[in-house]
C-alpha cells in the first residue's frame with residue numbers, strides 16, 4: 407500500500423510531546439464540513455459529547471449515546487486530515503468497569519478510525535485509564551468540572567476555591583497523568599490551581615475555563631462561533647457572530663421565496679431548443 411501523497415495525522419504521542427514547546431490549539435468538531443474548516447488550524451479536534459447540548463438541544467450530556475458519538479466521530483474523520491481526532495466516551499459507556507471501557511473504546515477506535523478517546527474522572531478512573539493505555543487505547547483525561555457528573559456535583563460552576571476542592575482536583579490530575587493519559591483536559595478551574603497542576607504533571611494540560619496557564623486551550627466550536635448568544639459563560643469568547651448572520655440569511659430567503667424573486671432564471675433549469 408502506498409502512503410505517498412497522504413497527509414500525516416498528528417498522533418497523541420506528538421500532542422504529549424508538545425508540552426513546553428508551544429500552546430496546543432484545540433476545538434470541538436461534530437461534522438465533516440466543520441472539521442474540514444477547523445482542521446488546518448488545530449492540533450487536536452475533539453468530538454465532544456457536548457454535541458448532545460449543542461446539536462441535539464439536550465439539557466445535559468448525560469443522554470448522549472455511544473452510537474451518536476461513533477456517527478459524529480466518523481463524520482469528523484471524513485473532514486479532518488491532519489489534526490489528532492479524539493472522541494468522547496459518553497456517560498454510561500465506561501464507568502461500570504475497565505472491561506466495559508475497553509470494549510467501548512475499541513468500538514470507537516475501530517468504527518471511526520480516530521486517534522483516541524476522552525473520559526471524565528480522576529481517582530475513580532485511574533485504574534481504567536491504566537487498563538486502556540496499557541492495551542493500546544490513547545486516553546485524553548478530563549478533570550475539574552465534569553459535565554457528565556452534573557446530577558451529583560451541584561451544577562456548572564468553576565472549581566478549586568476551597569482547599570478541599572483544590573486537593574481533590576490536584577490528586578485527580580496526578581493519578582490520571584500517572585495512569586498513562588497522553589494529555590489532560592482541565593475544565594472550569596481557578597487559575598492558580600490550573601497553573602500548579604500544569605507545572606506538576608508531565609503531560610500537557612488543555613484548558614477550558616482554566617486560564618492561560620494551561621499547555622493548550624479548547625473551546626466548544628459552536629460557542630466561539632457565536633451560535634449561542636443567549637448564554638455566554640465568562641470563559642467563552644465569540645470569535646465570530648454567526649447566529650445573526652444565519653438568521654439574516656433565513657429572513658432574506660423567506661422574503662425572496664414569498665416575493666417569487668428566488669429562484670431566479672440563473673437557478674432554474676430550462677429545456678434547450
Ligand code: KIV
Pocket residue numbers: 434452453454455456457494593614624625626
Ligand atoms: O464535550 C466537550 O465538548 C468537552 C468540552 C469541555 C471541551 O469535553
